[in-house]
Amino acid sequence: MLENIINNKNIINNNLNNFFKFEIIYKSKKSRARVGRIYTPHGIIDTPCFVGVGTNGTIKALDNKSLDELGLQLMFANTYHLILQPGSKLIQNAGGIHKFINRKNPIITDSGGFQVFSLAYGGVAQELKSKGQKKHDSSVLKINEEGVLFRSYRDGAKILLTPETSIQAQKEIGADIIVSFDELLPYNTDQKQLLKSLDRTHRWETRSLIEHKKNINNQALYAVLHGGIDKDLRKKSVETLSKLDFDGFAIGGSVGKNRTEMFEMLNFLMPYVPEDKPNHLLGIGDLESISGIIPLGIDTFDSSHPTRAARHGLLFTKNGLLRVFKSGNANNFGPIEAGCNCPACKNYSLAYIYHLFKSHELAGLTLATMHNIYFMIELMKSYREKILNGEI
């Protein structure tokens, strides 16, 4: 099935540039879902694709060689963390992030803005879902048209993050896909403030694009669509940014305080997002959300949920989440999930993984992480098959 479709492929856009290419292999007839391929200097990303979060240049509890063997096609790394430790210049001196962390496959970095604004407005979760107010003890010193001045939590040094410095840092890091510098506003904010922020975000993203064009460096630059939970502003954002020469579109900011609001906003927004370029939904990846966003046409999305869940002993299976400490697991000499070909399931029993967690052994975290990542890779394969088979 897949092979036939690939041979008769309908390439909507394959010449954005010579090192980055997006190909749509199949578009669903019953939804906006599509199966595609993003070509990067470090290989192919089959879409829809789950993007694992390796904040510091490693998926937690896993080394990158093991990760490449699992087959995760795209890893998300955080520019904010990397500029503070080890520094983007050091990564450049190492020959770029792929060489520094020994990863063969594609990498995407964000702009650093999300983390810096989280510092200003409180934790990420509070910021997106509750009353975000500037924290009293924030390490963010100044936010103005130029950018954001903040203090490193590591050594107290003042760091100025602007569209230009963010892009420059992302050039030094050298991921395959980089992201424009944007302003992230709290969920609860008034219309006037939102509009002011949106206009500034668009100016910052334009400056990001100008900086990027000075030295493309075989990297693709994504815009970030904003507008919060206001449909008119979301529409304005996509209309503004899609006129510019970005290689793809990330969806950022708050898209709603719950899953229903998110689906409604994406259902409204996605028809406006240029379909010939890849899109990425930032920071969403729980299993229920995935089943909802794929029919809306999302190509890639990143989430630390599968790996964080693994470290908390929550194992992904076709029958839902399995708590490692669930009664009966201590004596279950079968794998986490029958038929799973991940290194944890091929080599170890659920009883042993239970024992490792019970004994606080780090190997338990590694094996659970391998399983959940592999589960996500297989899940995305099955979603692509379902789209190709006309089921989504």
Added chain:
Amino acid sequence: MLENIINNKNIINNNLNNFFKFEIIYKSKKSRARVGRIYTPHGIIDTPCFVGVGTNGTIKALDNKSLDELGLQLMFANTYHLILQPGSKLIQNAGGIHKFINRKNPIITDSGGFQVFSLAYGGVAQELKSKGQKKHDSSVLKINEEGVLFRSYRDGAKILLTPETSIQAQKEIGADIIVSFDELLPYNTDQKQLLKSLDRTHRWETRSLIEHKKNINNQALYAVLHGGIDKDLRKKSVETLSKLDFDGFAIGGSVGKNRTEMFEMLNFLMPYVPEDKPNHLLGIGDLESISGIIPLGIDTFDSSHPTRAARHGLLFTKNGLLRVFKSGNANNFGPIEAGCNCPACKNYSLAYIYHLFKSHELAGLTLATMHNIYFMIELMKSYREKILNGEI
């Protein structure tokens, strides 16, 4: 060199039984050092051999498949920990420890006595090196001729550990080499108490042997030589136990409060230890001690030092210990040690491992552990070569 000697091998003892065999390949002419091979149902152990400590059935921060790939020939697991979690019966139900933990190579378990007596007299370090006194809040309830009654720290259950129950538990666990149940006395103790303890240890070890003979189960049983820092008692212990049909001899208890005392005691003791059977030095494995004990004829020794050091960022190199945070490492894009073929050195730079430690990433602990274990394996190869070349 090695091949010639193997072809003209001088087999001192190769028929202890049909599943366990010790072969001496070469005896040094300038020291008591020897190169040998222990054959077990799960493969060969080349001696002298470093034995990695996998207390709960895993080397900390490493899974057993990766460990087998590194080539560690013998792993030490702790019966005390395993009977409390997951329980020896569960391991038996899983098909034995090799199957339960997915280890292809040989395993040795101790009797559980060491940990239980540590509970009674305080931490292992204090117990061996300072004034050991029964702790007020000890979970050890009773020590008598029968054995030791203690309370599980996990669920408060009372557990009776005797020569018989220890051997039975070790049969259920199913390691290739098991160890007799012994009494471990504090370092500072009077002569009368020491003699009383030694006699009881010999009675306990005899009971262990009797229990073992009821069901040999393709396992080899080692005696534990005691006598503390008293040479006469050490001599008495080896003379008493070498008359019995043990498959090998472990050296237990305190052999001195520092390295000098240890070397002096082993120098005295080793000529009395039967040379046709393998011996094992319990709980010693720092690099300086190793260089001293090999010329004294030690075949195997276990230590958690190399793996614990790794987790604390101390990397083993031919030029000594390298602190991961040493100035300059942040920018060192070479491996931990040039020429090292371990997975950490083959795939990652010192700068990246520094970064992982600095970022508190678990992958750093895994890579450092791989390196130190591999270093120990290579170090032991070089010691064997040196003996064969007449250098030791």
